[in-house]
Amino acid sequence: xxxxxxPLFGMLKSRLGYLTERQRLVxxxxxxxxxxxxxxxxxxxxxxxxxxxxxxxxxxxxGGVAAPTNGVRMIATSASHLAPSNAPSAWRATAGADSETTxxxxxxxxxxxxxxxxxARMNYDxxxxxxxxxxxxxxxxxxxxxx
Amino acid sequence: xxxxxxxxxxxxxxAASALRAQQGRMRVIAENIANANSTATTAxxxxxxxxxxxxxxxxxxxxxxxxxxxxxxxxxxxxxEYDPGNPAADANGYVKLPNVNSLVEALDMKxxxxxxxxxxxxxxxxxVMESRTLDILKK
Numbered sequence: 001x002x003x004x005x006x007p008l009f010g011m012l013k014s015r016l017g018y019l020t021e022r023q024r025l026v027x028x029x030x031x032x033x034x035x036x037x038x039x040x041x042x043x044x045x046x047x048x049x050x051x052x053x054x055x056x057x058x059x060x061x062x063g064g065v066a067a068p069t070n071g072v073r074m075i076a077t078s079a080s081h082l083a084p085s086n087a088p089s090a091w092r093a094t095a096g097a098d099s100e101t102t103x104x105x106x107x108x109x110x111x112x113x114x115x116x117x118x119x120a121r122m123n124y125d126x127x128x129x130x131x132x133x134x135x136x137x138x139x140x141x142x143x144x145x146x147x
Numbered sequence: 148x149x150x151x152x153x154x155x156x157x158x159x160x161x162a163a164s165a166l167r168a169q170q171g172r173m174r175v176i177a178e179n180i181a182n183a184n185s186t187a188t189t190a191x192x193x194x195x196x197x198x199x200x201x202x203x204x205x206x207x208x209x210x211x212x213x214x215x216x217x218x219x220x221x222x223x224x225x226x227x228e229y230d231p232g233n234p235a236a237d238a239n240g241y242v243k244l245p246n247v248n249s250l251v252e253a254l255d256m257k258x259x260x261x262x263x264x265x266x267x268x269x270x271x272x273x274x275v276m277e278s279r280t281l282d283i284l285k286k
Contacts, residue, residue, distance in 0.1 A: 016280070023276060024210055027158035027269045031165030031213045033262050034172070035202040110265050121272050128279045135283070 012131045018043065019124045025093060026117045029108050037105035039095045040113070156277070157208045162269040164205070164212030169263045171215040172200045176256050183247040191237035195245040197221035221246055 004010050022043045029040040076082075097107035175198050185195035198218045205214040223246045231240030 020276070023273060024158045024161070027161040027273065028211045030262075030265050030269050031161045031168075032202070032204055032211065033165075033265065034169075034258070035204055035213055038204060110261065114265065114268065117269065117272050121276060124276050125279060128283065131283060 012127050015127045019120045022120045026113050029113050033108045033110055040098055040108045041093045041095050044092050157210045158273040159270050160208050161210045161212045162266040164207045165266045168213045168215045169259050172259045175200045175218055176252050179247050180252050186242055187235040194243050197247045
């Protein structure tokens with residue numbers, strides 16, 4: 001049992017994963033800011049509710065398998081079951097134009113991307129701080145009374 | 148280019164590919180400006196033709212980076228100037244001048260610089276996020 005099996009940590013991990021993925025997409029968009037015909041990609045808004053549902057409903061299956069932290073996973077109950085190639089994630093990349101499209105069909109607006117990047121960075125910092133605080137709380141709970 | 152594994156490192160690799168592409172674009176712009184007055188060496192010949200960098204998305208560690216795939220010549224018309232004494236002048240005394248517009252090149256240069264800075268920003272942000280993650284190990 002690791003910290004990830006505690007729902008709160010699982011959710012934070014999922015959140016961090018989402019933000020890292022978003023940062024990667026922003027990097028992609030900024031890199032292609034001068035590529036003709038390129039359309040920027042973004043992740044669908046992270047849904048705390050959906051993440052929570054995954055945490056509670058997916059729970060434990062016939063003793064052992066931990067709840068998936070991102071998306072619903074197929075569970076194999078026999079060795080002869082086919083394994084899914086890769087687990088689907090809770091979020092999906094979508095392509096769509098930013099505020100402006102240039103004549104060569106490029107729809108990346110550097111300003112919009114910079115805002116997205118800063119946003120992801122601030123949220124990432126917040127989630128990390130939350131993670132650290134929760135860890136501190138765990139440690140406090142685990143300490144002996146007079147230590 | 149060394150293989151980098153983690154996700155946020157992929158962001159850095161993508162930004163790095165963009166830095167390379169913009170660097171290449173700057174080289175092409177420099178070529179254009181340098182040759183803004185390069186006329187032909189033979190009578191009636193074509194002068195220097197402006198070059199345009201072509202960018203294409205390319206796979207960089209599972210993400211879409213960018214690459215300057217080739218340089219295409221600008222097909223717009225040459226301007227002519229009456230200068231019968233010039234060795235490059237044709238039978239009527241007109242010299243073809245390169246289709247390079249310094250103002251356009253200067254604007255392109257500014258844009259390349261802006262894109263370069265944006266990519267540096269991406270690298271810096273990816274770095275900070277990565278180091279914040281490592282901070283979890285502290286305390």
